[in-house]
Amino acid sequence: MPLLPDLPRIQNAVELLDGPASLSELEANFRDISRLNRYFGGSWVTRSHLVRLLGERRAGSVTVLDVGSGGADIPVRLVRWARRRGLALRVIAVDRDRHILDVARRRAAAYPEISFVQADGLRLPVRGGGVDAAISSLTLHHLEPDAAPGLLAEMGRTSRLGFVVNDLMRSRLAYVLVWLTTRIFAWNRMSRHDGPLSVRRAYSAREIGALAERAGVAPVRITRHPLCLRLAVVGGRR
Numbered sequence: 001m002p003l004l005p006d007l008p009r010i011q012n013a014v015e016l017l018d019g020p021a022s023l024s025e026l027e028a029n030f031r032d033i034s035r036l037n038r039y040f041g042g043s044w045v046t047r048s049h050l051v052r053l054l055g056e057r058r059a060g061s062v063t064v065l066d067v068g069s070g071g072a073d074i075p076v077r078l079v080r081w082a083r084r085r086g087l088a089l090r091v092i093a094v095d096r097d098r099h100i101l102d103v104a105r106r107r108a109a110a111y112p113e114i115s116f117v118q119a120d121g122l123r124l125p126v127r128g129g130g131v132d133a134a135i136s137s138l139t140l141h142h143l144e145p146d147a148a149p150g151l152l153a154e155m156g157r158t159s160r161l162g163f164v165v166n167d168l169m170r171s172r173l174a175y176v177l178v179w180l181t182t183r184i185f186a187w188n189r190m191s192r193h194d195g196p197l198s199v200r201r202a203y204s205a206r207e208i209g210a211l212a213e214r215a216g217v218a219p220v221r222i223t224r225h226p227l228c229l230r231l232a233v234v235g236g237r238r
Contacts, residue, residue, distance in 0.1 A: 006204075007172045011144060013201055015194040017070075018142065025190055026103045030071025032182075032191035033138070039185060041228035042166065043077045046137050049164045049223070049232045050078070053133055057161065061088040065131040065158055067121045067151065068139030069093035072104040072114060079113045089113060092131065096120045122150040126158040133236075134163040140208075140233075141167050141201040148203070149215035152235070156217040162236015163217075170202040174229045199229075208233055 017029065037043045054062060062082075066075050075091040082089035091114045095101050101116050108114045119125050121139065134155040140148055155163035168174065175196055182195035203211065205222045212218040212235065220235040 007170055007175060007200065009170060009203065009207070010197075010200040013197055015142070015197055015201075016190040017194055021099070021190065023099060023103060025188065026071075026100060027107075028188040029190040029194075030073065030103060030107065032186035032188050033071060034073035035185055036181065036195075037073055037137075038077075040181065041225065042137065042230060043074055045225050045228055045230045045232050046074055046135055046164055046166045047078060047081060049166075049234050050133060050135060053162050053164060053234060053236065055161075057132060061090070062133075063090045063092065063131045065124070065126060065134040065155075066091055066093045067124065067134060067136045067155060068142070069095050069104060069116075070100060070138070072108045072116075074135070074137050075114045076108050076111055079111045082113075090115070092117060092126075094119050094121065094124065122147060122154060124154045124158050128157050129160040130158055131160065133161050134159040135166070136163070137166040138168065138198065140165055140203060141198055145207075145211065148211050152212055152215035152217050152233075156215065156235055159236060162234060165208075165233040165235075167231055167233075168199050168202040169224065169226065169229050169231050170199055170204055174202075175199045177229060202231075205231060 072093050075093050094117050098118050101118055105116055178199050179196045182192045212220045217235045220233050223232045
């Protein structure tokens with residue numbers, strides 16, 4: 001019997017972020033998420049796979065769509081990275097919640113390369129192949145199996161080169177570690193509640209492969225990043 005047996009996915013659970021929240025609580029939550037992404041490599045996972053996906057395209061102007069952008073810490077870090085290298089990067093940050101977008105706009109006010117659009121990730125207002133690449137971080141697990149393929153399909157449809165999905169690994173060890181890190185590095189009740197629950201809601205590599213098949217974007221490349229407690233899913237050009 002394994003020391004840490006598989007952790008089954010919990011369905012139809014509701015994270016506090018998915019419900020009503022004050023602007024101050026949203027701001028505190030996104031500060032926590034940004035801190036955790038910085039300390040534990042969540043931002044690096046997205047950037048490293050995106051850079052590989054873009055390849056030589058980085059030499060010109062690049063447009064990236066961030067679906068479920070939340071507090072926009074990933075777009076901000078991508079733009080900072082591009083500025084340091086003299087690259088022309090534009091990010092379109094999409095979220096369906098206008099209050100979240102209000103917070104994100106304030107957090108990214110110093111980055112005109114980032115624009116914001118209120119839209120549903122299952123019905124993106126972007127023409128087919130309208131962006132070079134699509135990314136998503138900590139978003140897929142918010143969707144149940146009947147809706148999750150729609151997100152992957154839309155990311156595949158809108159991106160010319162492909163997409164990168166970055167989400168949590170689901171295991172008992174990941175659950176314990178996320179519980180601990182949110183007690184040490186996160187101070188908002190929303191962060192402490194939603195972090196461990198997000199692990200329980202996350203999809204395994206096998207489950208994501210099945211979702212990709214249903215979405216019509218298979219095959220995808222799935223990479224485990226155990227030190228970051230993340231799975232990266234890359235679809236499109238290899």
